[in-house]
Amino acid sequence: MDNNSQQSFLQIRGLEFRYGTLRKKTVLRDFSLDVEPGKVYGLLGLNGAGKSTLLYLIAGLLTPSKGTVTYQGINTRRRHPATLADIYLVPEEYELPKMSLKKYAEVYGALYPRFSTTDMEHNLKIFELDTDIADLSALSMGQRKKVLISFAFATHCRLLIMDEPTNGLDIPGKSQFRRVAACHIDDDSAVIISTHQVRDIDSCIDHVIIIDNSRVLLDESVATITSKLRFVESAETPLPADTIFAQPSITGHSLVLPSDGDAMHETEINLETLFGATLGDPQTITRIFNS
Numbered sequence: 001m002d003n004n005s006q007q008s009f010l011q012i013r014g015l016e017f018r019y020g021t022l023r024k025k026t027v028l029r030d031f032s033l034d035v036e037p038g039k040v041y042g043l044l045g046l047n048g049a050g051k052s053t054l055l056y057l058i059a060g061l062l063t064p065s066k067g068t069v070t071y072q073g074i075n076t077r078r079r080h081p082a083t084l085a086d087i088y089l090v091p092e093e094y095e096l097p098k099m100s101l102k103k104y105a106e107v108y109g110a111l112y113p114r115f116s117t118t119d120m121e122h123n124l125k126i127f128e129l130d131t132d133i134a135d136l137s138a139l140s141m142g143q144r145k146k147v148l149i150s151f152a153f154a155t156h157c158r159l160l161i162m163d164e165p166t167n168g169l170d171i172p173g174k175s176q177f178r179r180v181a182a183c184h185i186d187d188d189s190a191v192i193i194s195t196h197q198v199r200d201i202d203s204c205i206d207h208v209i210i211i212d213n214s215r216v217l218l219d220e221s222v223a224t225i226t227s228k229l230r231f232v233e234s235a236e237t238p239l240p241a242d243t244i245f246a247q248p249s250i251t252g253h254s255l256v257l258p259s260d261g262d263a264m265h266e267t268e269i270n271l272e273t274l275f276g277a278t279l280g281d282p283q284t285i286t287r288i289f290n291s
Contacts, residue, residue: 015067037189040207090160230260
């Protein structure tokens with residue numbers, strides 16, 4: 001293993017994954033990516049782009065047909081105890097066992113050296129959920145998700161992976177999720193959030209990854225994106241000549257425009273229109289960020 005691999009936080013190289021009876025269906029092919037600590041990544045892509053598969057490969061729960069995923073220089077598929085204790089995956093769908101929350105925290109919290117019951121209870125209070133839960137298996141989908149998210153952040157794993165974390169949460173719950181996330185983000189850890197509900201996470205993330213057909217179309221910080229693109233609502237017709245992407249909105253159109261170079265004109269990111277622009281005209285987006 002080279003020194004560069006040893007120093008990388010999370011490194012994905014030449015990843016390929018096939019499934020099916022004869023392993024004929026390819027989801028990812030020659031896929032590479034780097035993840036660094038101190039960032040919250042938003043992983044975006046169309047249905048079938050391989051986002052969930054990628055998360056399970058990162059967590060070491062699937063075996064790639066080719067390529068490697070290394071965390072702190074160790075192949076995650078080896079299921080090394082120290083690696084397992086430092087990576088936590090929140091899947092989109094899951095069941096909780098028939099036990100109390102207190103027992104669950106005792107049994108599963110012991111697997112994570114930095115787990116904090118106090119932090120878990122603090123997270124649950126933000127979610128306005130009772131900490132004295134007698135039977136986790138009887139909870140609704142939204143309640144189960146709140147419990148697992150609260151537990152996940154309380155493990156203080158340096159790599160936290162979340163697949164559609166806001167799916168099943170009501171509107172207050174989505175706002176509460178953002179508050180919980182904000183409490184636990186630090187410079188030593190990374191969070192990867194894969195979601196279709198981009199408006200739920202646009203204020204949480206500071207780095208965007210958009211994938212399609214095993215390609216990374218965009219891999220940039222939010223700061224860089226907003227320095228090179230402007231996201232505006234416009235009722236003007238015709239649309240500005242330099243419009244990169246437009247989609248109908250209540251006020252007229254949501255637009256993606258190139259930056260005019262004036263920092264005073266920078267706008268907040270709109271993940272929905274950024275996603276549309278990147279998939280609709282990847283060549284233009286690539287040219288803008290490579291210039």
